[in-house]
Amino acid sequence: MTWLGIDLGDARVGLSLSDPELTFAHPIGNIQAYGDSFRALDDVIYVIEDEQVDHIVIGLPLLMNGDEGKSAKKARRWATNLIKRMERLAEEGEFRLETTPSVELMDERLTTVSAHHQLYEANIGGRSHRSMVDQQSAVVILQSALDRKER
Incomplete structure (x- = not known):
């Protein structure tokens, strides 16, 4: 099994994947959205097919x-x-998977703050954060879902 985490943004859509045991999330990169996250849909579907994703967790940016x-x-x-x-x-x-993956939306309040803290703790300088924060936010979103599944 493999789960995909998605952090939507107008500039970039951050992506993360789980390990097959559904224990840990790791970043796999960003997809450029060029001002509209809907432009990234096809590229996300390619990742879903290539990585044989079973379940998708999309960040839901609720108000505080x-x-x-x-x-x-x-x-x-x-x-x-x-x-x-x-x-x-x-x-x-045209879909290269046997079954369509399930999709869930997960509260992502404060994930960007958490992602920035994690990047600082990993000694990654502030200038590098912009390109990495979306995929790290996707890691936080996916890891939260994986941890919740374990409970």
């Missing part, structure tokens, strides 16, 4: 009070579009 703002609604639309596109590809025989 727990309400859903514009960003959370966009994340829900993005997840819905991802599911529809995978299902359409499967119907057309």
Whole structure:
């Protein structure tokens, strides 16, 4: 089994993968979104197929009070579009996986703060953070889901 973590952003979409035992998440990179995360959908699907992903965890950027703002609604639309596109590809025989992976949205409040702290603790300088923070946020999102599954 392999899980994929996704941190949506307008500049970059950060990605992380689990190990096959579903214990640890690790970063696998970013996909350039060029101002709109929806542009990254096809590239994310390629990763899903290449890595044989069974389950997808997408960060849901809730407001600090727990309400859903514009960003959370966009994340829900993005997840819905991802599911529809995978299902359409499967119907057309173009999806390279036996089954369409399940998708969940996970509260990602403070993941960017946590990701920055982890990068600082790893002695990665502030200038390098911008290119790494999205994939590290994806790690935090996925690791939270993996830890919750263990409990």
